[in-house]
Amino acid sequence: MAARKTTQRSAEPVKCSVCHGSGEVSRTxxxxxxxxxxxxQTGLCLNCLGSGEAPAE
Known part of the structure; x- marks a missing residue:
């Protein structure tokens, strides 16, 4: 039996659609x-809570 090759995928997290991955939003x-x-003024993105990643559904 041949050894199996394992490939590691770099699962890049999906960016937040509201702040576009920055974690901050501008407010008037x-x-x-x-x-x-x-x-x-800039503030914390309430959709991703400042992480910049899309929340899990």
Whole structure:
């Protein structure tokens, strides 16, 4: 019997569709009573919780 060759596959994790693998998303910052937009701030991606990988279904 011949020895079996084992091949290791480098299973690359699927990137998160919301943050595109960065783990961060940009949010618009609003101020004042009229909720005027003044800029953007980065925050943690709530879909992947900052890991950058797509969550398991």
């Amino acid at each position: 910052v609003h101020v004042g009573r009229k909720r005027r937009a003044v800029g953007q």
